[in-house]
Amino acid sequence: MKILVVEDEPALNKIIAKRLKVENYAVDSAFNGQEALEYLAVTEYDGAIVDVMMPKLDGLSLVKKLRAEHNLLPVLFLTAKDTTKDKVAGLDSGGDDYLVKPFEFDELLARLRALLRRQHAAVTNELQLGDLVVDTKKHSVSRGGKDLNLTAREFEILEYLLQNAGTVLTRQQIQDHVWDFSYEGASNMIDVYINSLRKKLDKDFPDKLVHTIRGVGYVLKQE
Numbered sequence: 273m274k275i276l277v278v279e280d281e282p283a284l285n286k287i288i289a290k291r292l293k294v295e296n297y298a299v300d301s302a303f304n305g306q307e308a309l310e311y312l313a314v315t316e317y318d319g320a321i322v323d324v325m326m327p328k329l330d331g332l333s334l335v336k337k338l339r340a341e342h343n344l345l346p347v348l349f350l351t352a353k354d355t356t357k358d359k360v361a362g363l364d365s366g367g368d369d370y371l372v373k374p375f376e377f378d379e380l381l382a383r384l385r386a387l388l389r390r391q392h393a394a395v396t397n398e399l400q401l402g403d404l405v406v407d408t409k410k411h412s413v414s415r416g417g418k419d420l421n422l423t424a425r426e427f428e429i430l431e432y433l434l435q436n437a438g439t440v441l442t443r444q445q446i447q448d449h450v451w452d453f454s455y456e457g458a459s460n461m462i463d464v465y466i467n468s469l470r471k472k473l474d475k476d477f478p479d480k481l482v483h484t485i486r487g488v489g490y491v492l493k494q495e
Contacts, residue, residue: 273388273408273431274298274449276320278308278334279350280327288321288350291377296411296424300452305329309337315448317345319387321380324351324362332365339366346387350375385409399434402494404473404481406434420472425450429465430473433482433492442489466490 275297279285282303289299300315302308306328308320324331335347347369349362354372362370368390369383385397385408397409403416411427413420422430428450433441443462470482483491 273318273428274300274316274452275384276300276302276308276311276315276317278302278305278320278322278326278331280304280323280325288380291381295381296428298428298450298452305331305334308334312338312343312345316445318391319346319348319384321348321350321384322367324349324353324358332361335366346391348380348383348387350380399431401434401437401481401492402479403477404434406431415473416477418476422469422472426465426469426472429462430469430492433490436492438491438493440485440489440491445489 273296275292277285277288277292277299279288279301280303285301285303289301292299300311300317302311304326308322309329311317322331322334329337331349331351335349338345338347347367349367349370350373351358351362351370352373353362359370368387371380371383388408389397397407399406399408405414406412406427408431411424413422413427413430429446432446432449446462466482466484470480473482474480479495481492481494483493483495485491
């Protein structure tokens, strides 16, 4: 999952981004609404955490602009403005949820998971394809009842493939979604991770789930 943190206070932005990365999210940070629009123009995100009071372009105006462009990016407002009027304004501007500062990180993470579940029309934290089960909260993976040991990066790639099961994803799409904007890795890094995933997911099972579409990319599907 890839999250955009839009918060003009550098220290808080850094803390939120760091905690999200510990939870295995890929994270980019913007420090005002205008900068956020620049990120959103070139990168696809699963969700955004947005402060309301920011320079250049405030959070409400940012989200109103996104909704006017039919961008349905899930948005969690995070702000010190705590009156009912403020909350109503945030939700009416197009925000999906509203959390008041100071806040507990556990609540922030729970609200974010709920937003992401709604985005993917899920009622639980589990994603499933056949006998493959991924728990996005526990970061656990099993197939045929057998627990699989994946690295954090393998888990992120699998989660993205599973969210788009049946859809062919290019190497660039996978890289843009799983790594942050500043990533500069080897050109074959995606292939390396996919090969590792294939060994762990498919080696001991007759039905293969990870498929290569030559010249295009990869797809997770049941044959």
